[in-house]
Amino acid sequence: MLNFTVGPVQSCDIVREIGAEQVPYFRTPEFSKIMRENEALMKKFAKASGDSRVVFITGSGTASMEATIMNVFDETDKVLIVNGGSFGHRFVQLCELHHIPYDEIKLKTGKVLTAEMLEQYENAGYTGFLVNVHETSTGVHYDIDMISAFCKRNNLFLVVDAVSSFLADDFNMEALDVGVMITGSQKALACPPGISVIVLSPKGINRVYEHKCKCMYFDLNDALKNGERGQTPFTPAVGILLQINARLKEIEANGGADVEIQKVVNLAEDFRNKIKDLPFEIVSESMSNAVTPIHPLTASAKEIFEILKDEYGIWICPNGGELAETVFRIGHLGNLRVEDNTTLVNAFKDMQKRGLL
Numbered sequence: 447m448l449n450f451t452v453g454p455v456q457s458c459d460i461v462r463e464i465g466a467e468q469v470p471y472f473r474t475p476e477f478s479k480i481m482r483e484n485e486a487l488m489k490k491f492a493k494a495s496g497d498s499r500v501v502f503i504t505g506s507g508t509a510s511m512e513a514t515i516m517n518v519f520d521e522t523d524k525v526l527i528v529n530g531g532s533f534g535h536r537f538v539q540l541c542e543l544h545h546i547p548y549d550e551i552k553l554k555t556g557k558v559l560t561a562e563m564l565e566q567y568e569n570a571g572y573t574g575f576l577v578n579v580h581e582t583s584t585g586v587h588y589d590i591d592m593i594s595a596f597c598k599r600n601n602l603f604l605v606v607d608a609v610s611s612f613l614a615d616d617f618n619m620e621a622l623d624v625g626v627m628i629t630g631s632q633k634a635l636a637c638p639p640g641i642s643v644i645v646l647s648p649k650g651i652n653r654v655y656e657h658k659c660k661c662m663y664f665d666l667n668d669a670l671k672n673g674e675r676g677q678t679p680f681t682p683a684v685g686i687l688l689q690i691n692a693r694l695k696e697i698e699a700n701g702g703a704d705v706e707i708q709k710v711v712n713l714a715e716d717f718r719n720k721i722k723d724l725p726f727e728i729v730s731e732s733m734s735n736a737v738t739p740i741h742p743l744t745a746s747a748k749e750i751f752e753i754l755k756d757e758y759g760i761w762i763c764p765n766g767g768e769l770a771e772t773v774f775r776i777g778h779l780g781n782l783r784v785e786d787n788t789t790l791v792n793a794f795k796d797m798q799k800r801g802l803l
């Protein structure tokens with residue numbers, strides 16, 4: 447199968463080979479060294495300050511979203527949430543569940559957040575701001591410079607879910623004054639799902655120290671303490687952490703985060719150029735390089751997904767909920783080449799010939 451979903455995505459050979467090996471014992475100096483390398487490279491690629499820290503959670507991206515909410519906010523906070531789709535809605539659900547006072551800015555599908563929308567929230571007693579910088583469900587990438595400036599002006603602690611945007615779009619954690627950045631193993635890191643990553647700025651670390659977490663597994667205080675010796679409180683997904691290590695070193699050897707981002711940019715641009723003659727409409731006001739969200743004008747999105755899966759050996763990313771029939775997404779993350787874009791576009795053209803598109 448050729449995989450154009452947004453995760454899990456295709457892994458490179460080095461990562462796949464590690465998956466075939468025995469998983470080693472991990473309470474060793476050798477594994478601690480690997481964890482320290484993972485922390486250093488994650489900080490470097492997120493462009494975090496030198497005194498930032500990184501926590502690796504065994505659990506998917508949502509686990510790190512929840513761990514963050516539980517460790518940096520409490521009932522005395524008041525946070526603003528950008529809700530432009532299912533991932534924004536997830537932050538709303540988490541604040542509800544954990545009794546964090548919040549207001550949400552609800553956006554229409556495909557629409558960006560504007561400076562005008564933020565105006566009414568200036569000097570309004572908020573303490574935090576939660577955003578999924580790329581709302582993967584609709585393929586909308588928000589203006590993080592504008593959000594960062596708003597948070598700096600209003601002294602808000604900024605939490606950025608960059609799960610699908612990390613290594614796909616430019617991001618500078620220190621310059622943007624981001625308190626917490628979250629990502630996951632199965633998106634641009636192109637490893638199996640199972641690990642998510644929380645990068646904490648010094649302000650973020652302080653918030654963790656100041657809050658008592660009412661959860662043993664997601665206690666970031668404990669995670670930070672263990673991390674000092676390159677370890678985790680409990681058995682992590684050891685194999686995936688080894689795969690992440692190989693992948694981070696591969697990115698570093700190829701020139702670092704900016705080179706990796708440029709690879710995704712090239713793939714996305716190539717694909718967007720190749721579909722110009724197809725009966726497709728792009729349905730986002732501002733796209734991430736990670737995903738192209740498409741409304742097919744002549745057929746059901748869900749049927750296109752199924753035909754490509756069953757008859758062409760290609761996975762594209764279906765949408766759920768209200769958009770299931772009208773929108774599908776093409777991911778540009780993971781081990782893909784421009785030749786793979788051609789294969790996909792040729793499949794679309796063949797479907798067109800068969801009267802299916």
Ligand SMILES: *Cc1c(COP(=O)(O)O)cnc(C)c1O
Pocket residue numbers: 453506507508509533578580581582607608609610630633
């Ligand atoms: C994929 C993704 C997540 C994490 O989802 P999980 O299924 O928990 O890994 C969170 N936020 C965004 C924006 C995502 O794209």
